[in-house]
Amino acid sequence: MSHRGRRGLFLVAAAGLAALLVHGLAGLPGVGHFHGRYGLLLAHVAVPERQATDIVNSITYDYRGVDTMGEEFILFASAVGLVIVLRRMRGERQDDDRDRDDASESAVGRPSQTSAALRVLGLALVGPVLVLGIYFASQGQLTPGGGFQGGVILAAALILVYLAGRYRAMTRLRPIPVVELAEGLGAAGYAAIGVGGLIAGARFLLNFIPQGSMGNLLSGGTIALLSAVVGLEVAGAFTLVFAEFMDQRRLTGRRQ
C-alpha cells in the first residue's frame, strides 16, 4: 500500500476510534461518583469484616484472592519461561572481562568505568531500598502497598548494586538456586494458605486466621500472610529476570 493510502486508512481509523472514545467517555459517571454495587458494598463491609484498613488489599488478597493467585502464577510462569529462553546457548561463553567488577579493577590500578557519584549513591541506597521493600510487603493490610510492590522494590536493590559497578558482588548477592527456591516457595505458599482455608472451613482461600484488631501489624488474618508470600514470590521472580538480563551482557561468541 502506498504512503498516501496508509495515511488515509490511518486517519479514517483514528477518527473512528476518537468518536468511539468520546462517546464512551461521555457516558462515564463524574469523578468520585461511582455507582457500582460491588464497590459500594465492599467500601462499607470490608473494614469491619476483615479489620484491615486498606480495602484494596482486602480485595486483592481476600475477596478476590483467587484472581491474585492467577496473576502470581502468570508472573511465575513468565520468569521461568524467560530463564529457559535466555539460557546459555551452544557456542556462547562467559566473558569475564566484560562488566568487570569495579572493586577488582581499582585494585590493579585501572580507572573504573562507573563514576564515583553513581557508585556511592548506588551502594548507599541499597539499605534504605531493602527496608522500604520489606515495609511495603509487610504493611499491605494497613496502608497502600503490599507484596507485589514490596517484592519489586526488593529486587530493585539488586539493580542498584549492579549500577554501582559491583557485578561480582551482585552475583554473590543473588545465588540463583536460593532465588529460585524463594520464588517457588512464594508461589507454593499462596496455594498452601488457600488450602489451609479449605481445611479450616469449607472454602479455598478462606480467611481462617483470627483477624486481630484493626490498625495492628498483625491484623487482617491471611491478608498479611498472603501479602508476605507474594512479596517473596515477586522478589524472587524479578531478581531472576533482572539476573538473566544482566548475565546476557557477559555472554559472547554466538554467531548466527
Place this chain on the structure above:
Amino acid sequence: MNVLQAGALILVGLGGTGVVICRDPLRQAIVSGVFGLLLAILFFVFQAPDVALSEIVIGAVALPVMILLTLAKLREHRDDEPEIEQ
C-alpha cells in the same frame, strides 16, 4: 475534577505523545520511565495510591531496566556484525 487532576491528565497526554514521538530507543526507554512516573502521579491524584505504587515499580523501575539491558545486548551484537562480514 479539580485543577490537580486536570493537570495530571494533560501531563500524561503529553508524556504519552512524547514516548511515541521519541524515535531513538535509548531515549525512548528513559522517556517511558518518566511517563510511568506521570501515570503514577495521575493515579495518586485520583486517589488510587495502591495502583500508583504498582505503576512506579513497574513503569519507572522494572520496564526501563529491562529495555536498557536489552539495548545494551543489541548494541553489542551490532558492534560484532562487521567482523562476520570481513
